[in-house]
Amino acid sequence: MKKGFYNRFWRWHFFAGIFIAPLLITLTLSGIGYLFFPEVENQLYDDLFFGDSESNEQLTIEEGIEKVEKDFHGFAVTKISIMEEPYNTRLTLTDEAGEQKYVFLDEQNQIVGSQNAANTYSNVMRSIHSSLFVGGTPVNYLVELAACWAIFLLISGLYMTFKGKILTRKANGSKNFRNKKLHALIGVIITIPMVVIIFTGLPWSAVMGNIIYTTASNNAPELELNPPTSDINEIPWATRQEETPASDDPHAHHHGGSSQSEHNEFMISVGQLIDEVESENISKPYSIVYPSADDGVYIVSKGSNSGVTGLDVSPSEEMTTYFDQYSGEYIAAVNYEDYNLLQKWFTWGIPLHEGHLFGWPNKVLNLVVCLAFLFVIFWGFKTWLSRKKKDKFSAPPKNFKGLSIGFIVLMVLLGILIPLFGISLIIVALIECIVIFVKKNKE
Known part of the structure; x- marks a missing residue:
């Protein structure tokens, strides 16, 4: 035997x-x-990541976004990655078919250049x-x-x-x-x-990933509303499928409570949101995800496994913060300290797997x-x-x-x-x- x-x-x-x-x-x-995608991309996309546009005119972030959406007709900005210097700001644009582009803004919020998201080195390798x-x-x-x-x-x-x-x-x-x-x-x-x-x-992974997440979510902080979609890479893994709180929409009757409106006229500006973010002592780098519905919220997050060059932080610095899209008021946050044991384990484990936990x-x-x-x-x-x-x-x-x-x-x-x-x-x-x-x- x-x-x-x-x-x-x-x-x-x-x-x-x-x-x-x-x-x-x-x-x-x-x-x-x-x-080695950060090292490769820093070389491949040096002009986009660190370069300047030909214009020296200073624009506000809103003016920069407006110019981007005008130049890239059919696309809307859905995420903004605010990086530490010397990285440029990265906008993620999405069209109705789900195709994505990345557009980079310099210090003057002028357009430096763009990428087809699916063709970037990191996304191809992933x-x-x-x-x-x-x-x-x-x-x-x-x-x-x-x-x-x-x-x-x-x-x-x-x-x-x-x-x-x-x-x-x-x-x-x-x-x-x-x-x-x-x-x-x-x-x-x-x-x-x-x-x-x-x-x-x-x-x-497909099967084990769902099992691990479901198990890790037991006794985890519960926030109410629609969960963020799975393709939002900047949201930390531990809270990527958590339900988010709703904004108090005092203007819903003005636009009939329509199903989805990333840029409705009653939202606070990104500049105002950034002021609120800074008042909460949230330091760069972080990402801003636009509300996905009229009662959605701005999601401001710092992740240790974003998959974006220049955006990752230490696992202990992870946070997912929610702001009302109309008033800009801070609603709630889930920090690393709020994670349960299994969430903390994988928050450290994923960057270990990706090779950037300890340099x-x-x-x-x-x-x-x-x-x-x-x-x-x-x-x-x-x-x-x-x-x-x-x-x-x-x-x-x-x-x-x-x-x-x-x-x-x-x-x-x-x-x-x-x-x-x-x-x-x-x-x-x-x-x-x-x-x-x-x-x-x-x-």
């Missing part, structure tokens, strides 16, 4: 590696690309990493499934390394054993940091772990090829003599902890049963 336990681990480890290796390589390479640049629910599930099975690969590899005493056995001179030993050694070294990286990335050492650590992971994948294939017989697949031996209690307990625990993995595990088990049935009928 013990040998059967080992062989089953080996077989599932082998086939999982064969099928998901292309996905894991894609996710790892795109993750490395995203790791799109590849989260949805393989294809998008859609099935693809998102596939990406999450690859991450889940990567955890199984690491755990099963760890078990086989120590159970098979690969690291302590004397070299027998064979090339296959040397390859296996190196594959196992690097795998053992990176198991813990790689599992941490994978788990801290799961809050953005360059974080980036270097993540880079080394990712490169080592790629090496483990490559060396795993090399190990297989070194023992593969010509014209044969040379998969690990089948073992259908039953399952040990330890194996069942481990699979059930992983299936409960990672539901998508559990579902796929049931499918794999059914396939194994079909293989057994077919084999018995042929005998």
Whole structure:
């Protein structure tokens, strides 16, 4: 039975590696690309981020926004990212079809230039990493499934390394054993940091992300109204789906309480809002999200995982503040201190995953772990090829003599902890049963 336990681990480890290796390589390479997006974008978009327009005329922020919306007909400003110097202010514009553009204003609030949001380096890397640049629910599930099975690969590899005493056995001179030993050694070294990286990335996933957020939201601060939409990157992850309080709309009867009006005539100006923000001692950088309805509010937030170059802050500085869109009155705020334990954990975990929690050492650590992971994948294939017989697949031996209690307990625990993995595990088990049935009928 013990040998059967080992062989089953080996077989599932082998086939999982064969099928998901292309996905894991894609996710790892795109993750490395995203790791350095601030440094890359500071160079690629130097003129937009730090440059000046040709005009020296000083405009107010409202005049700048009005000019932008006039020049970009069909688009409306929905977010404003107020950066620390030397970064320019970034406006996010959205049209009725949901397409977005970024427009940058200099110190005079004059237009410096614009970008198509979907084509920026950070958004391209993020799109590849989260949805393989294809998008859609099935693809998102596939990406999450690859991450889940990567955890199984690491755990099963760890078990086989120590159970098979690969690291302590004397070299027998064979090339296959040397390859296996190196594959196992690097795998053992990176198991813990790689599992941490994978788990801290799961809050953005489809199934586990919703489960984590729902669990984290228990006993969290509850604010009433419409939740902010999921594509508002500047709102911190911990409060991104929280309901927001409503503005007291004394003018609703003037415009019939219409469903959505980002720029109705009764709203306070952005300049007035910025004065209110400063009076609340909210320092740069921060983002301003326009109200999404007549009874909506201005959302002013500081996030540690905004995905915007120059906008991230330390997790302990995170805050989401709400201001009445008509009076500018401060309504409420959710600060880092208000988060529950799980929210705080992922507020620190996400920037750790993205590589900017503790500066360059974080980036270097993540880079080394990712490169080592790629090496483990490559060396795993090399190990297989070194023992593969010509014209044969040379998969690990089948073992259908039953399952040990330890194996069942481990699979059930992983299936409960990672539901998508559990579902796929049931499918794999059914396939194994079909293989057994077919084999018995042929005998």
